Amino acid sequence: MPPILFNLDSDPSLFDALLEAMAANRGQLEQRKFPDDESYLRVHSDCADRDVIIYCNLYQPDNKILRLLFLIYTVKEMGAKQVGLITPYLPYMRQDKQFHHGECVSSRPFSQLLSAALDLLVTMDPHLHRYHSLDEIYTIKSTVVPAAPLIAEWIKQNISTPLLIGPDIESEQWVSEVARMSQAPFQVLQKIRHGDTDVEVSSPHLEQYHDATPVLVDDIISSGRTMLETIQHLKHAGIKRPVCIGVHGIFSGDAFMQLEQVSDVVTTQCIPHPSNRIDIAQPLAKATLLLLNE
Numbered sequence: 001m002p003p004i005l006f007n008l009d010s011d012p013s014l015f016d017a018l019l020e021a022m023a024a025n026r027g028q029l030e031q032r033k034f035p036d037d038e039s040y041l042r043v044h045s046d047c048a049d050r051d052v053i054i055y056c057n058l059y060q061p062d063n064k065i066l067r068l069l070f071l072i073y074t075v076k077e078m079g080a081k082q083v084g085l086i087t088p089y090l091p092y093m094r095q096d097k098q099f100h101h102g103e104c105v106s107s108r109p110f111s112q113l114l115s116a117a118l119d120l121l122v123t124m125d126p127h128l129h130r131y132h133s134l135d136e137i138y139t140i141k142s143t144v145v146p147a148a149p150l151i152a153e154w155i156k157q158n159i160s161t162p163l164l165i166g167p168d169i170e171s172e173q174w175v176s177e178v179a180r181m182s183q184a185p186f187q188v189l190q191k192i193r194h195g196d197t198d199v200e201v202s203s204p205h206l207e208q209y210h211d212a213t214p215v216l217v218d219d220i221i222s223s224g225r226t227m228l229e230t231i232q233h234l235k236h237a238g239i240k241r242p243v244c245i246g247v248h249g250i251f252s253g254d255a256f257m258q259l260e261q262v263s264d265v266v267t268t269q270c271i272p273h274p275s276n277r278i279d280i281a282q283p284l285a286k287a288t289l290l291l292l293n294e
Contacts, residue, residue, distance in 0.1 A: 003292060004045055008056040008071055009064050011272045015055050017281030018086065022289060024053065031067070041070045048079035051292050059089040059248075059271045065113075072117045082292060084120035086284055088270035089248055093127040111137040122288045124270055124280060125219050125247045141294060143287040145280070147219075147247040147268055148174070152181030154266070154278050155215060159243065163187065163212035167230040171218070178217050185209070189230060206237045214242040221246035221267070224255035231262050249273045 006027030007015040019026055028044035052075045056068050072083050092110035095103075111134075114121065120141040126134065134142045155162050155178070164186035166175035172188045179186035187206060214234050216227050227244050234242055242263045249256070249267035256275065259265050268278040 001050060003051040003053050003289075004047060006043075006045075006052065006054045006071065006075075008054055008068055010055055010057040011269070014057075014088075014269050014272075014281060017279070018055055018285050021281050021285035022053070027052070029071070039067050039070065041067060041074065043071070043074050043078060046078075047075045049081055050079075051082045051084070052080040053084045053086060053288055053292075055086045057089055057271070058087040058091045059250075061091040061110075069113075069117055082119040083117075084122065084288060084292065085114070085118050086122045086288055088124045088268075088280060088284065090121075090123040090126040093131075094129070096130045107131075108137055112139075115139040120288075120291045122284060122291060124268070124284065127220065141291055143291050145283045145287050147270075147278075147280070148178050149181055150268065150278050150280060150283065151217060151245055151247075152178050154245075155182040155184065159213050159215060161212045162215045162243075163209045163239075165189065165214045165216050165230065165234070165242070167216065167218075167226050174219070175217055184215075185212075189233065206234070206239060210239050213240050216242055216244045216263070218244075218246050220248045220250060221255065221259070221265075222250045222252050224251070224259050228258060228262070231259075235262070245278075246275075249275055 003022060003024045004027045005019050005022060005024035006029055030042040030044060032040045034040060054071060056064055058064060075083055092106045095106040098105050115138050118140050121138060122143050124145045125147045126144060131137060134144060162182060162184040164175050164179040164184055166172050166188035169188060175186050175188065216230055231242055244259055244263045244265050246267045248270050250271065256265065265275045266277045267273055267275045269276045269280045
């Protein structure tokens with residue numbers, strides 16, 4: 001039997017693509033609000049002895065997590081065999097250390113909450129900084145789908161002479177992998193900090209790439225400051241208008257507007273946005289089906 005796939009408050013176009021890629025049955029779900037703003041939820045699909053997958057993009061999670069828990073509880077009560085979650089953006093990963101007394105290391109209670117409710121989890125490039133893998137905090141079956149191959153393929157299909165740019169030494173491993181997959185050269189800029197606000201950026205080897213299109217790649221574009229600083233340096237070096245690629249395009253404030261003025265901005269479908277140009281449905285669907293059958 002194919003799995004049942006529910007869409008909970010998330011991008012309908014990606015849901016339709018996942019539904020087709022997984023050959024899944026569309027889950028029928030009824031939702032509304034009571035006058036006191038509490039949530040009503042009813043599942044109309046027969047979930048007994050079926051694998052159930054919930055597509056719920058947990059970007060801005062506080063608006064969705066309670067309804068997600070209600071849905072998980074309900075389909076389990078109806079007899080679902082396994083209940084999984086596809087969330088292209090996995091939240092509460094950045095707070096992975098207590099910097100000040102009394103701070104909540106939110107990644108840990110959030111992971112415990114989802115692990116207690118679910119059987120499996122599929123996401124794309126979560127923010128793993130101090131954690132080496134999701135297994136350090138999640139106790140369920142999980143798969144991280146890498147965005148690097150998708151970004152590399154997009155570069156190969158759309159940019160004739162790319163030059164991958166890393167804004168600092170910390171980006172080298174990520175940028176070099178995308179460059180290898182897209183069969184393109186890469187350069188990593190060097191930052192020399194002279195003070196809290198005095199930062200010198202150097203790039204001694206850019207002169208030979210004046211005919212190339214610089215491609216800046218990052219996992220999360222939030223304020224866009226790192227990319228904007230890097231673009232300013234590239235502009236001084238006299239090379240072409242760059243392309244900025246992000247896995248998760250958060251774009252706080254006017255970040256997108258500022259970046260769009262000086263570059264072409266491209267993101268994956270992980271967070272719905274007009275810059276989405278890199279499809280992610282096929283690898284998410286494949287990873288989910290593999291995890292279901294383990």
